[in-house]
Amino acid sequence: MSQQPGAPEARFEPMQEAALDAVVALERQAHAHPWQRSHFSDCLHSGYQAQLLLAGDTLLGYFVAMQGFEEVHLLNISVAPACQGQGWARLMLDALSLWVRGLGVEWLWLEARVGNARAIRVYEAHGFRTVGRRKQYYPASHGQREDALVMSCRLQWPADSVKMPA
């Protein structure tokens, strides 16, 4: 990570309702078609895995993931525009992967807009491969729709080698 000397260390904190003003503000900066506050609230009420990445009081990014039967589905990963290109998404994907393997689950899934080349590159670098395409999945500008790539990543290290602090 390209942290400045003397800058506060980055840390993860569970996303809670009280953080949603900051989360929604970042979401609006990062996405042309942002999630609404209710999307985040619903995920929290459903007990999904949702983590903030913070440095001091600054919100660098967050992710939200849903545990399925034999896979975990990454629903949202976002980095503040001013903090992109510094490896924060990679760090969040590593943390997510560690949690997923700790559950004894091998597969991570996600959807990405076909036009989101940057995100797709980050996912591919993490080991995701495209396994399908959902036509007209996302809303797009001017009433149009955009296809989604369905991507999956097999996490291959042994689950019993992963220990997360309680």
Ligand SMILES: CC(C)(COP(=O)(O)OP(=O)(O)OC[C@H]1O[C@@H](n2cnc3c(N)ncnc32)[C@H](O)[C@@H]1OP(=O)(O)O)[C@@H](O)C(=O)NCCC(=O)NCCS
């Ligand atoms: C997609 C997104 C999450 C990526 O976040 P990010 O923190 O910028 O990603 P990373 O920094 O981990 O990786 C991006 C690039 O920075 C590079 N990088 C990694 N560490 C770096 C460092 N220390 N210094 C400079 N660059 C670095 C990576 O190699 C990568 O380069 P590449 O694109 O040429 O392969 C972010 O752009 C974002 O929030 N976009 C808007 C929301 C979005 O599209 N979310 C995904 C929906 S599917």
